[in-house]
Amino acid sequence: MAWVETIVCSSKKGTDARLRRMLKARQEFKRRQDGCIGAWIGRGPGDSDMLLVQSAFESAEDWKSISKEIQSTLDVEDGGIEGLLLGPPLVGIFEIPNDQLQSMKFADQP
16 A cells, blocks of 8 residues: 655745745655655645645655655754744545556656
8 A cells, every 4th residue: 555645735924935945855855765656746726825745655664764854854954844834734644555546647747
């Protein structure tokens, strides 16, 4: 079973660009790690500050080790994202059968 982490969050006024840069760096970091199937970010329609952050991992152990690595490296370097959020994010972890996740076709990113 793959683990998919889903986060929905919004930035505080004036912090949107910085939050997006920091989230993008974290998603790029995840993609470089063994055990990460994919990681991406989406914005709400229009001028929305709402962000969808999703990552897929091969296992719960991969999710846990990659998350700990982010906390001990990126969060230490840049102070973490918590201070840029409008409020607590909505976070969920979902188990998806490998065959269903692998059958999805994702567009290539430019």
